Amino acid sequence: NAGVTQTPKFRILKIGQSMTLQCAQDMNHNYMYWYRQDPGMGLKLIYYSVGAGITDKGEVPNGYNVSRSTTEDFPLRLELAAPSQTSVYFCASSDSVESSYNEQFFGPGTRLTVL
Amino acid sequence: EDKVVQSPLSLVVHEGDTVTLNCSYEVTNFRSLLWYKQEKKAPTFLFMLTSSGIEKKSGRLSSILDKKELFSILNITATQTGDSAVYLCAVLLYNTDKLIFGTGTRLQVFP
Numbered sequence: 001n002a003g004v005t006q007t008p009k010f011r012i013l014k015i016g017q018s019m020t021l022q023c024a025q026d027m028n029h030n031y032m033y034w035y036r037q038d039p040g041m042g043l044k045l046i047y048y049s050v051g052a053g054i055t056d057k058g059e060v061p062n063g064y065n066v067s068r069s070t071t072e073d074f075p076l077r078l079e080l081a082a083p084s085q086t087s088v089y090f091c092a093s094s095d096s097v098e099s100s101y102n103e104q105f106f107g108p109g110t111r112l113t114v115l
Numbered sequence: 116e117d118k119v120v121q122s123p124l125s126l127v128v129h130e131g132d133t134v135t136l137n138c139s140y141e142v143t144n145f146r147s148l149l150w151y152k153q154e155k156k157a158p159t160f161l162f163m164l165t166s167s168g169i170e171k172k173s174g175r176l177s178s179i180l181d182k183k184e185l186f187s188i189l190n191i192t193a194t195q196t197g198d199s200a201v202y203l204c205a206v207l208l209y210n211t212d213k214l215i216f217g218t219g220t221r222l223q224v225f226p
Contacts, residue, residue, distance in 0.1 A: 033213075033214070035216075040218075041218055041219075042119075042121075042203060042216035042217050042218040042219050043158075043203070043205075043214075043216040044216070045213055045214065045215075048213060058213065090157055090158075103149070103160050103163060104149075104160075104214060105160075106157035106158055106159075107157060108156050108157050109156055109157055
């Protein structure tokens with residue numbers, strides 16, 4: 001199993017550009033999450049999904065969009081990049097809430113810089 | 116508003132010292148509390164605590180949860196330089212299955 005994979009690892013964007021951060025998991029997890037982590041700060045939830053076709057906002061959704069057309073993939077879209085979106089982005093997945101061991105598995109992260 | 120607060124923010128110790136990291140929370144629909152270790156990249160899972168008063172141990176690390184006082188501690192005994200990392204506490208909520216993270220405690224262990 002590859003676990004949770006993210007691409008790209010690094011990206012530099014100009015203000016106003018758009019991009020999609022890719023996330024995929026091969027553990028057949030229903031729940032997937034996108035977090036951002038700013039320097040010296042904890043993780044903040046951007047969006048999450050409880051299954052294919054279902055997404056919901058987290059704490060800091062503004063400026064982002066997501067889709068979940070399959071169980072495996074959960075891409076995060078930035079439409080008009082702003083310097084405030086400079087951060088490290090982590091994707092995570094977990095088993096259903098009925099699981100007795102609800103650990104979230106994290107991807108390696110994408111470091112995004114907006115100049 | 117749900118929140119998780121960790122203390123101290125930063126800790127510097129020498130090898131062999133014992134450290135205690137604190138995590139307090141104020142949330143609705145508490146399900147579990149999780150501890151993660153984050154070195155250079157993604158957080159790695161340490162413990163998940165659901166019941167009060169039951170200590171979880173893994174080698175030199177241990178953790179316990181107090182659901183009455185709404186806090187958890189993470190203990191590391193006989194610290195090593197490899198323990199240097201940011202330790203994140205997170206609370207898992209019922210219904211939404213969302214994790215609320217604290218800002219972390221940065222631990223530096225010097226030889």
